[in-house]
Amino acid sequence: MKLLMLGGTEFVGRAITESALSRGWEVTVLHRGHHPAPPGVTALRGDRTADDGLAALTPGGGRGDAGTWDLAVDTWSGAPSAVRDAARLLSGRVGHYTYISSRSVYDHPAPAGLPEDGPLVSGASPDATGDLPYALAKRGGELAVLDAFGKRALLARAGLILGPGENIGRLPWWLTRIARGGRVLAPGPREAALQYIDVRDLAAWVLRAAEDGLHGPYNLVGPPGHATMGELLDACAHATGSRAELCWTDPEPILAAGVEPWTDLPVWLPPGELYDTIHAGNVDKALAAGLTCRPVTETVTDTWHWLMSLGGTAPRRPDRPQVGLDPRTEERLLAGPVTGHAMGTGESARSRPSPS
CATH class of the missing domain: 3.90.25 (UDP-galactose 4-epimerase; domain 1)
Structure with missing residues (x-):
């Protein structure tokens, strides 16, 4: 498998990158350069908040060709327009796109046992720019990925994430x-x-889910x-x-x-x-799809x-x-x-x- 990791140098992104490398996958990481990329990856530089932030992924933009991947994983939590731009650029060159979203996208308060078809926050847009509430940013990112990839998109709605590398504290x-x-x-x-979920269990499930071609939303947190x-x-x-x-x-x-x-x-x-x-939260769907904690x-x-x-x-x-x-x-x-x-x-x- 060939993985394009958008991010990949901190916590969730790094755990996914390291899990993919441990499987023998070929991994390309696009990152801003604030932290060193894990050894063994092809590292590309790009700041997705800049106008030319995806230049390294375009033809002749640092790879010598357009580049194709089996899977892209995106952890972005800022303005949804950055997710939109990446997903549109990659829609014809990536087989499957996983967006690490959040259970915050459910309309608050989410009752106990709420499954993936529960009501979602309103007012989110894939074209939104600037600072947004976290829930709207993540839901806007979901919409951007769905628009570009449809049934080739997996929405991993993570809950509380713990484990080595945690940068929340x-x-x-x-x-x-x-x-x-x-x-x-x-x-x-x-x-x-x-x-909660251990970040390494999240990473392992995301990669298995992509291999299996899973799509749509999954609450991704332990029972x-x-x-x-x-x-x-x-x-x-x-x-x-x-x-x-x-x-x-x-x-x-x-x-x-x-x-x-x-x-x-x-x-x-x-x-x-x-x-x-x-x-x-209800996690029956992820457990049935092989989540272990x-x-x-x-x-x-x-x-x-x-x-x-x-x-x-x-x-x-x-x-x-x-x-x-x-x-x-x-x-x-x-x-x-x-x-x-x-x-x-x-x-x-x-x-x-x-x-x-």
């Missing part, structure tokens, strides 16, 4: 916080089911309850060797203190509408090893807000009555109920 924040030790504010309920909040934080303690005390606290005092779920306390959401939207302990441990290889500081995308709880806020909450169950890391996660 969610799992790296929990790892570094728990590694620091002491009393750690652990947002309850401990048994709350999480829905709800593949891990719980408790299992995630226990895995962080185990991976880092920390003796931190996880102080499980009910949502009410956390929210009353002005703590923002998802950003101040990454991954965590209290029960309610947003929790159902993020952590309770590795254990949370593997995701967490491998992310910690990757983080340590960088000296403990993870890269962060400049277009995403910083995540993590202010230490002073954590201290104030821990100084008050903890309304959940506080425990050390010696208490096994296996002793508590697992969601079905």
Whole structure:
């Protein structure tokens, strides 16, 4: 297989590129040059926000010919017009086009169990330029790909993505916080089911799906309850060797203190509408199409090893807000009555109920 990766030097794009290389595929990466491309690829330079950003993909634009590929994968999350331009340029030279979209394209709030035919955000356009809300940008990108490729287009609507290479900072924040030790504010309920996908499992499924010629939308995230909040934080303690005390606290005092779920306390959401939207999506279609998900302990441990290889500081995308709880806020909450169950890391996660 010949893969054209639009991006390919960070997190999702890099994981897909490395997965393709491990299969012996021939990989071409078009990127801006902000980060080195993985060894073994044909690297082309291009800034898709510039007028000539796709010049390297045109005849005589750096390849010596027009170039053809079996598959293109596009992770773009900016203005949909960039996706439109790439898809139109490649429609006659690429067999299959996969767009890494997002479950954010569903009309908010998305109820628990919503499948791929649920209502979508309105007002999206494949021709839109400039800064857009994330949901509109991703839906506009979907429309652009569908317009150019039709039934040769796969829309991978990803949910929460974790794993080595994460440049948002969610799992790296929990790892570094728990590694620091002491009393750690652990947002309850401990048994709350999480829905996420390891970036390497996402990459493997995307490439298999392209080989199989799958098309249309797929919710691409692990099944709800593949891990719980408790299992995630226990895995962080185990991976880092920390003796931190996880102080499980009910949502009410956390929210009353002005703590923002998802950003101040990454991954965590209290029960309610947003929790159902993020952590309770329907993934039957992807599971039936071969999606498999590795254990949370593997995701967490491998992310910690990757983080340590960088000296403990993870890269962060400049277009995403910083995540993590202010230490002073954590201290104030821990100084008050903890309304959940506080425990050390010696208490096994296996002793508590697992969601079905």
